[in-house]
Amino acid sequence: MDESLNFGQAVEALKQGKRVSRQQWENEDGIFFIFEQVPSEIGLEIIPKMQSLPQSVKDEFVKRGESIRYCNQLAMVDPDNTITGWDAGASDILAEDWCILD
Numbered sequence: 001m002d003e004s005l006n007f008g009q010a011v012e013a014l015k016q017g018k019r020v021s022r023q024q025w026e027n028e029d030g031i032f033f034i035f036e037q038v039p040s041e042i043g044l045e046i047i048p049k050m051q052s053l054p055q056s057v058k059d060e061f062v063k064r065g066e067s068i069r070y071c072n073q074l075a076m077v078d079p080d081n082t083i084t085g086w087d088a089g090a091s092d093i094l095a096e097d098w099c100i101l102d
Contacts (some may be wrong), residue, residue: 003023003097003099004023004096004097004098005096005097005098005099005100006095006096006098007088007092007093007094007095007098009098010034010098010100013100013102014034014035014036014074015036017035017036017038017102018035018100018101018102019033019034019035019077019100019101019102020033020034020035020098020099020100020101021033021034021098021099021101022092022095022097022098022099023097023099024097027079029079029080030079030080031079031101032076032077032078032079033076033077033101034074034075034076034077034086035074035075035077036073036074036075037070037071037072037073037074037075038070039069039070039071039072040069040070041067041068041069041070042067042068042069042070043067044061044062044065044066044067047061047062047067047068048062073085074086074087074088
């Protein structure tokens, strides 16, 4: 594991498909990490089966008749495998304790 990287180096690793974390994000439950969502397209036939969207959102996508396209997102994974969207704050951007996990 590479340690003591800056945010720019962490972003470059994310662009390469690697997982990154900060040294302070590890606790007794495990480690939090960030990844860049892989750009992808979800076809119309899959949308009605998606558990991660409310029915009203699925209905709107189906009504529009177009697939869903994911791109340019960062997500955080908690030690219990919960995934949430993530945006860097000033303390993250200025930190020098980033680690590449892969």
